[in-house]
Amino acid sequence: MLDTAFLVRRQNPGFLLTSLSYAGGLLVGLTVSAMLLVHAGVPASALVDEFLIATFLTSDGLSQTATAALPLVLVGLASAVAMRVRFWNIGVEGQLWLGAIASTWVALNGIGPEALRLPTMFVLAALAGAAWIAISLFLKLRWGVNEVISTLLLGSVAFLLVQHLLFGVWRDPANSFPVTATFPEASWFSILGWGQLHTGIFLVAGIALSIWFVMEHSRAGFYADAVGFNAKAALATGLPVLRTAVGLVLLSGALSGVAGMMIVAGTEHRLNQSVGNGYLFSAIVIAYLARAKPLWVIVVSFALGAVFTAGNVLKVFYSISEAMIVLMQGTVLMSILMAQFFSTYSLKRPN
Incomplete structure (x- = not known):
């Protein structure tokens, strides 16, 4: 079955397929990163506070995020x-x-x-x-x-x-x-x-x-x-x-x-x-x-600056290492790259 299948490059993946694959890869990457942080000891309830509220919805957090992004x-x-x-x-x-x-x-x-x-x-x-x-x-x-x-x-x-x-x-x-x-x-x-x-x-x-x-x-x-x-x-x-x-x-x-x-x-x-x-x-x-x-x-x-800002807080209050922050970046990148691969290529089997 799959041993006879082969990859064919799509001539025009289209905006919708490309966007959905990008969003899907991003969602999977963020989900896996959240699971890693929870496993490392960060309460699930704190993730929203640190990665959304503290970095984008407070004046100090937003200024730190913007500074880190430069x-x-x-x-x-x-x-x-x-x-x-x-x-x-x-x-x-x-x-x-x-x-x-x-x-x-x-x-x-x-x-x-x-x-x-x-x-x-x-x-x-x-x-x-x-x-x-x-x-x-x-x-x-x-x-x-x-x-x-x-x-x-x-x-x-x-x-x-x-x-x-x-x-x-x-x-x-x-x-x-x-x-x-x-x-x-x-x-x-x-x-x-x-x-x-x-x-x-x-x-x-x-x-x-x-x-x-x-x-x-x-x-x-x-x-x-x-x-x-x-x-x-x-x-x-x-x-x-x-x-x-x-x-x-x-x-x-x-x-x-x-x-x-x-x-x-x-x-x-x-x-x-x-x-x-x-x-x-x-x-x-x-x-x-x-x-x-x-x-x-x-x-x-700007989004990665928010990760840096939240990561600094996590390192101080939850003893999260710098390696964990880099692992999160890599997880998101690999998820998106894999999703984009399947939007660029289709799996075909000979008739």
Whole structure:
């Protein structure tokens, strides 16, 4: 019976089937995640309170969710734009660390006038992130090195570089922990007066809208889709395949670098060992769930920010580990991917 069946790709799954499969996968993933939390000791009645009321329906919770979503939007966009040209950026954390390092260097050394301190941090963070991913891009173009391996390994190198700085020349002598001194206030995003939400939200909104316009309403976006679907066919028709791929890959690294700047200048106000933790997997989850669409990246990032906010509460009051929060993200992602697989392919048996 099933041993003679085979998979056939649907030519046009349709909006209804695609939407139902996405919603069904999301529902299954959330249900399994809830069961895992209950098994770990979280009362079922507390799930609604922590994941809905405390994160969306209270002023403090909503501000925390929005603040947590800002770097998530940037790393989600970073993963999404690279994905559009089939470059698998698994080193988002490494580029984020480099952006944080560059921003910290500017802040600690007072580079430039105070009025231009944040713009300087932004530019150098973007350049540092782009330069870090450029190493993997060069290795792929020159010797065919798989970017999954090179970006992932460079992420570890970046973290070791941070360790070297925090335990060395940048360590705050007034602190027993491996952290830098607190940045001068000129290197902070201004607080808006609603929780920890800061003016970085305007920068993130401007970047996200710009990426949306470029990817969905410009020639560059058309080129990116053509390269992503079939690079050889795009090259045969005369499209600038190499220039498009290189540009979007460097943009991916730059966005990750800016995410590092967003964290150290927006909430941490110093460099520490936890700045980049957890953003690699989150970037992949966001890009896949949003299907590499910039506007959907914002929506998914906001939802994931709520998970981060609720997860922090669960860790404090119910002793839930960080690994459990990552497991929840993975469960939702795998559920949606499996549902989308069956909406994309149908099972056929020979007559």
